Amino acid sequence: MPRALLTWIGGRLLGAAATVVAASVLIYGCLRLVPGDPVLALTAGRRLSPEQIEAVRQASGLDQSLVRGYLDWMGGALRLDLGLSLHYRTEVSSLLADRVAVSVPLILYSAVLAVLLGCTLALVSAVRGGAVDRAASVLAAVATATPPFVAAVVLLSVFAVGLGWFPATGAGSGFWDRWWHLTLPATAMAVAAFGVLARVGAAAFSEELGRDHVTVARGRGIGGFALLRDHVVRNALAPLVTVIGVLTATLFVGTAVVETAFGLEGVGSLLVGSVSRRDLPVVQGVSLVAVVVFVAVNTLVDLALPLIDPRVRTGAVR
Amino acid sequence: MSGGDAIRPVLTATALTKRFGSFTAVEDVGFTLMPGASLGIVGESGSGKTTTARILVGLERPTSGTVVLDGEPAAGGGARRRRARLIQMIFQDPYGSFDPRQSVARSVEEPLRLHFPGPAADRHRRVAELLDRVGLGPREGAALPRDLSGGQRQRAAIARALAVEPRVLVLDEAVAALDVSVQAQILALLEELRRDTGTAYVFVGHDLAVVRHVTDEVLVMRRGRVVEHGDTERVLRDPHHPYTRLLLDSVPSPGWDPGRPARDRRALDALDTPTPTTGHGEDQCRSSNG
Amino acid sequence: MSAAEHGPDDVLTVRGLRMEAGPPGSPVPLLDGVDLRVGRGETVGLVGESGSGKSLTARAALGLFPAGARVSGAVTAAGTEVIGADRAALRGLRRHRVSMVFQDPRAAVNPVRRVGDHLTEALRARGVPRREARDRALDLLERVGIRDPRTAVRRFPHEFSGGMLQRVVIAGALSTGPDLILADEPTTALDVTTQAEVIALLDSLRRERGTGMLFVTHDLDLAAAICDRVHVMYAGRIVEETTGAELLSAPAHPYTRALVAASPSLHGDRGAPVPVAGRPRSLAEAPSGCSFRDRCPAADDACAAAVPAVRRHGGAAVACLRPAAVAL
Amino acid sequence: SGSADPASPEAAAAPEITTSVPGPTSGVDSVTWNLPAGEPPSLDPAMSSSDSASTVVATLCEGLFSFGPDYTLEPALATGYEQPDPLTYVISLREDAAFWNGDPVTAQDVVASVERLLDPSVGAAWIGWAARLDGLEATGDHEVTITLTEPDVLVANYFATPAFNVVQASYAEEAGDGFGTARDGVMCTGPYRFESWEQGREITVTRNDDWWNTDAEVRVERLRFTFVTDPYAQAAALTSGDADGQFNVPRAAHAQLAEQGSMLYGRSLAPTFLAVVDQEGPLSDIATRRAIQALIDYDGIVESVYQGAAEPLRALVPPAAWGYAEDDYREAYEALPAPAYDPDLALGLLSESGTAEETVVLAYATFVEEETRIATSLADNAAEVGLHIELMPLTAEQFGAVFSSPEAREGVDLLLSTGYLDFPEPLTYYQYFSTGSFYNFAGYSDEEYDRYISTATAAEDPAERAREVIGAQAIMAEDLITIPIASQYVNAYHDADLTGLVPRQNYLYTPWATGLGGR
C-alpha cells in the first residue's frame, strides 16, 4: 500500500476518533446543562430519601468536577460501562445489549429494502426517462415526505389489522419469524430513505449516463446490462454510498418512531421512553452509541470510497 | 535604467521563484517590460507560464524574487489598489471571469467605482465609451455574460481591464479558447489598443504562431525555467535551445514529419536524466493535479 | 460532391445526411445534406469552427445520434447501412469494424475502472476469452508506445498524463482491428509536442493496417499536413472538399479562404491574421441560402436565393456561386 | 363549548359491568398478555407500585393474605391473625408453603421481606402503613407479631397488598441490587414462577405446580408478558391476535374489540378528580372552586371521553369503594348535590368571586389521553365564561414529581389526576387531606375534618367508622378542596377462546391469572 494511502487512512481514523470524543463531551456536557440542580432532573418523580439522592449524585459523578466526571464516564464507556439506568436500575450497557438485538436487524432490513428498491427505481427512471422518470420522481418525493409514523399507521391499518398478513407487534424469534415480524416496521422506516435514495440515485445515474465515457462505451458496442453495470452503476456508487452513509442516521433515529408505533422494544423506543422519563444515563448511553455507529458507518464509507473511486486514493478528487 | 529622462521600464521581474510544497513551479524567472512593449511567454503545459503571470498581478506571492511596477516594488496586501491601477489581467476563460449575475456593463463599471469615485453619470458615459472601444454596443452591455458569445465576452473582459487604464496587461491564453475567425478579431483589437494606449502586454500562450504575431520579445519556459529569451522573430527563426527547436518542429506544416519531435524529445529528456532507467518517465505518471 | 469517385473500397460513405432535433413542431436543424467518403487507408480531414457539426457527422458514422434527433440520408460504414440499422447490426459494426477516438481522453475513459478493463472490454464483449483479451491488451499498449504495459494495465486513468491516456484510448480503438477510425479532435487537448507524437502514432498505425481515418479538427495547418483530402464544414453543411495540399495554398470557398487568412502562421510569410466579421454560426442560426453569406464580403442577393450547388473548382468541389472570386 | 343538551342521541350505551363469567373448561398452553404501561423496571415486589410491575408480580409473589372478590381477606401465606389488643397483630403462617426452589417459607423470611420494604434505601412505595409501627418480629417458626404505637384499623388491609409480599430472604440478600432485575429475577411462592425476562421483548412466567393452594386449578401453563405501549399498536396487537389480552385497553379500541373477543368491565375504586394544589392563589375563593365544578362537562366526559364506561362522581370516593356500611354511605352520597355542567351558574359564581380575573394553572398528565381531553374541555368551557385556565401538560416523570417534590408543584393551582384505593376503605382517601398529610398539597386544615378522620382511624366498628368518614366527606364536598369528576370502570380484554376473568381493581395484588383458562 502506498504511504500516502496509509497516511490518509490513518487521518480518517484519527478524525473519526476525534469526532467521537468531541461528541461525547457534548453528550456528557448536556447533563450539566440541566437547569437547576441536575440531580433533581435525575431523581424527578421518584420518592427518594436524602441518602438515596446523595447516592444518585455520586453514581452520576455530579459530586465531581466536570472534567473528572467526564473522564470517569468516558472511561466507563470504554469498558462498556455506561452507568446505571435510574428507571430500570440495571446497567445501561446490558439494557442496550438486549435491545440492539431488535434494532440492528430492523435497521439492516430496512436499509436493504431502501437501498434495493430505491436504487432500482432510480435506475429505471434514469434509463427510461420521460414519463417513467416523472412518475418515479413524484413517487420518490411523496415517499421522502412521508413521516415514518404516518407510514407506520397506514401499514398497520392495512397489512396487520386489515389484511392480517403481518403481525402488528413484537420482534419474533428465529430467523424467518423475525423476518416476518420486522417486515412492516422495516418498511415504515425505509419509506423516507427509499425516497431520498430514489431521488439522489436517479440524479447520479442520469448524470453518469450523460457522461462521455458512456457514449464512448456505446460507440464501442458495449450495451445493455454490461454498460449499466460497468459504466453507470459502478460510477454512481461513490455518491450513492455517501448518501447511504448519511441515511443510516435517519434509520437509526427512525427506530425511535417506528419501534414506538409497532410496540418493539428496541434502542429507539428505549431512547424515547428514557427521554420522557428523563432517565439521563440511558439517554446519554443511547446517544453515544448512536453517534459511534453513525461515525463508524461514515468512516467505513469514507474508507470504502477509494475502492469505489480510485481517484480518491491520490487525493485527485475530494 | 532608472536614470533621468530615459524611459524606465514599466515592469521589472527579478529572479521570481515559486514553490508549492516541494514542487518548484517557477524558478529564477526575470525580465523587463518597457511601456508599450509586448512580451510573450511560451512553453508546454505545466511549464509555469500561468504561475508567472499570477505572480505579476499579485494573485500569487513569489517564494522569492521581486516585481517592480513603474519603478516601485509591488508589495503584497496594502498596495493592492496601486497595483491594480498599473497592471491588469485577462483570463483564458472569459465566461468564468465575470460574475454570472451581473450585466457586462455593471461588471465594467465596478472597477471604475472603486478607482474613480465620482458622479454616476460620468461613470456610465465612460462604460459606454469603453464598451464601444472594444466593439460592444449598449445591447451587449445590458446582457448577462451567459448571453454573449465567447468573443464578445473576451471583448468585455478587455474593456473591464482597460477601465482602470493600466500600464500593463497580462493576457493568459486570452485567445486560446476562441475560434480562429474570432481569435483574429481579438488579436486585431489588441494590436489596435496597444497602438492607441501604449499599454504594455505580457502575452502568455502556447500557440507559437499567435505569439509570433503579437509579441516583440519572447520567453521560452520549460519546467519552470526560462530556457530561451529574445526577440520573437529571432527566436522563432533561429532557435538556440533544443527545446525551442522541439516546440517549433512540433507545429504542423506542409511536409511535416510528426515523428521528428518525438525523437527530439526523447533525446532532450535523455539529456535531463543522466540515468534513463528510472522506470516510467514523469510524463507517464502525473503529479497530483487532475 | 465526391459521389462520383465513390468506390467499393470505401470504408465510409455519407450521402445527403440531414439531422434535426427539437420537437417536431419547431425543429432545430443540425446538419443539412452532408456528403463525404473515406477510402481504405485514406486520411480524410473534417475542419470547421465550433458548432459547425463536425462531431455530429463523425458520430453518425457509428449510429450515435443525439437523443430524439431525426435523421435522413445514407451512412454506410464498413459496408453496413447505419441509418435504420437494428441494435445487433450496430453493435456488430461498433465491436468489429469502426472505432472512435475522442477529443478529451480523460472524459472518454471510465475514471473508476482500470486501464486494462478499458482495453479488454470491447474484446470481451465480442466473446474473446479473458486471458486472450489481456494478452492482446498488453500487446496493444506496447504498440502505442507505453513502457511497461504490465503495470500500465493495472493502473487507473488518472495516473496517466493526457498524452499517455490518449495513447491508451487509441490502443482501445485499435483493439478490435477496425477498418475505420473516427478521430474527433484527438489532439486538441494536448500539448503541441505531445500532439506530434500522437499524430505520428496514428499515422503509422494507419499506414501499417490500411485503416481509413476520418480526422476531425479545427486546425487547418494540421489538416493540411496530414490529410489526403479535407472537407470544410460551416453551419451544418460541407462547403468545400479539397486536397490536403491545396487547402492552404488554394482555398476555393470564401469561408475556407477567410479561415486560412485568419489563422496566424508560424512558418510562412503570411501577414497578420485577418479578422472575419461576425461569429461562427450553427445551422439553426444560419441565414437562408448560403449560410456564410452574412459574413462573406462577396455575397449578394443571389447567395440568398438557395443553398449553392456544389461545383468543381480546380481540384476542389465547392458549394459557392463564385468560388475564389474575391481576394481577401 | 360544553354540551347544553344532556341526552345526545349519539351517546354511547353504557357498557355492562361484568360480575361473573363462565369458568374455564380446558387448559391453555400459553397466553400472551400485554402490559400497556410498558416494560416494568423491576419485578421486585418492593418496586411494584407501577401497573406493569404489579400485574406481573401479582402472578408471582404473594403476601400474607389475599383479597377475595369482595375484598374480604382470604388466607394466603398466613392462615389467619389474632388481635389480642388493638395494638398487636399475631399472624400465624401456613406451614406447607414453599418457595419455587423448594425451600420452606419461614417467619424469618416474612420479617426480612417486610423489613426490606421498610428500608428507605430500597425506596419502596409501600411504607405508608408503617407510620404507627412499633415492632415486627418472628415470635415462632410460623408466627409473626406486629405491634403499633397507636391503633390503626387500616393496617390489616395491607396484609393483602404487596407491602407484605414475601420473598426469600437469602435469595434477596445474595442478589442484592440485582434482585428483581432481568438477570436475577425474584424468588417467591406464587402460582407462577419466574422463568425468563428477555429485556425489551417479554417476560415469561410458568405455572408453579407445587403451589400450596391445591384448591385452585391453574389452567394456563405459561404467561408471556409483552410491552406494547403505543395505543394504536396495542389495538393492532389485540385485534390481530399477537396479544391475547390486557388490562386497560385503549378506549378507542373498545367497540372493535368487543366484537371479536371479550371486552370486560368492572367498577373501580378509582376516582378522577381535580385537587387544589395551591389554596392561596386564584382558588382561594370558594366561589371560583364551585364555578370550576360547574364548568365540568360531566355528561360529555362520561359519554364521550369514557364512552359510557364510567360514572360521574358526587364525592371523591366512588361507590364501589364502600366496603362496609354500604347503606349509610349510599344515603350520604345521594344527599350530596348531583354536579352538572352549568355555565350560567358558573358565570354567576364568578361574578361573586374575588379571584375570577386570575389565571388558574391546571396540571395534568399527557400520557393519559382521557385526562388530556378532560383538561382541554374544562379550559375551553372556562374560557367561555371568562375564566382563564392555563393548561400545564406534564410527562409521566414530571407528573410523578408533582407528588413527591414541592418544587415541582410550584405555580400549579389545580391538579387533574386519577388515584385509586388499594382496598374499599373510604377512610384511606379522606385521610390524605387531614392536616399535615403528605398528599395534602394545598395545606388544607380544618379542625372538624381532622377530628372526624382521627376518630375514624381508631374506630373498630364499621358503622361508627362510616359515620365519621361521612362527616369528613360532607366537609370535603362543601370546601371543594378536591373536585370529583368521575370514576371509570376497570376494563380488560381477552380473546374469544379464553374465559374466567372478572376484572376488578385488585388484579394488581391478587393472582388474577389463576382463574383464566380455555372456554
Add this chain to the structure above:
Amino acid sequence: MTVDLTAVRGRSFRARRPWGLWAAVAFLAAAALAGLCAPLVAPQAPGATDLMNSLAPPGTPGHPLGTDSTGRDVLSRVLYGARLSLLAPLGVVLLASLLGITLGLTAARLGGWADIVVSRGMDVVFAFPGLLLAMLVVAVFGPGVVAPVCALAVSYTPFIGRLVRNAAVQEGARPYPEAYRVMGFGGLWVTVRHLLPNIAPMLIAQGTLSFGYALVDLAALSYLGLGVRPPAADWGSMISQSQSAILQGAPWGALVPGLAVLGTVVSLIVVGGHIGGSIVKKGERT
C-alpha cells in the same frame, strides 16, 4: 434528515410545462396564507371543544372536515396549526442558515487552520442526527418547541455550512473572484458582494429542502409527545392526538393534518428541486 443538495440538483420536475411547480408553489402559498389568515377563514375557534359532538364526520354542518375526539373542529385546527407547523421549521432553517453561512464563509475565506477547525466542528455536529440531538435537548430541558428548534437548527448547520463552504471554495476557484482581486477589490467585498449572491440559489434550494425535513422532524417529535405542548398544536401533535380515533373509524382527525404535512413537504421538495435544477441549467449554458 437532510442530504446534500449537490447530489440531487439538476434533475426532476423539469417538465416543459412545470405544472408540478405551480401546484407546489400554490400549495405552499395556501398553507402560509392559511396560517396568516386563520382567524378570518377558520369556521370555529381552534380550541373550542364540544365533547358531545366529538368525532363528527366531515360534512357535519359547521365542521366541513369533521371534529376530533374532543369535539374540536378539524379544519380550524389545521388552519391554525399551520402557524406553528410552518414557523418552527422556518426558525430552524433561518437559524441554521445564519450559522451555516457564517461558518461556511469563514472556513472558505480564511482556509488553512480555520477551515480545518470549522470543518471538523461541523463533522462533530453532523454526527448527531437532528432528531437525536432534539431528543437529547428535550431530555435535558423538558418537552417544548424552542429547545428542539434550536437543536435541529444546530444539527442542520453542517449541511448548510458544508454546502456554503464547498460552494464558496468552488465558486472562489472560478476566475471571477480573482478577476475582482486583480481589479483591486478586497476579499471580504468579493465574498459578500459576489460569492454569496452566486451561491444563494443553491442555498435557497437547500434551505427549502431543510425546511421540509425540519417539518417532518418536528412532527415526529410532536408525535412522540416530546414536542409542542398542548393546547398549542402543530400538525404533528394533531396526528398523534387523533391517531387512536382511526380505530373508531374516524381517520379524518389524523388524515387532514397528515395530508397537510405530506403536501407541504412534497411541495417543498418540488420547489427546492426546481431551484436546484435551474442552477445547473444556468451553468449548462456556458
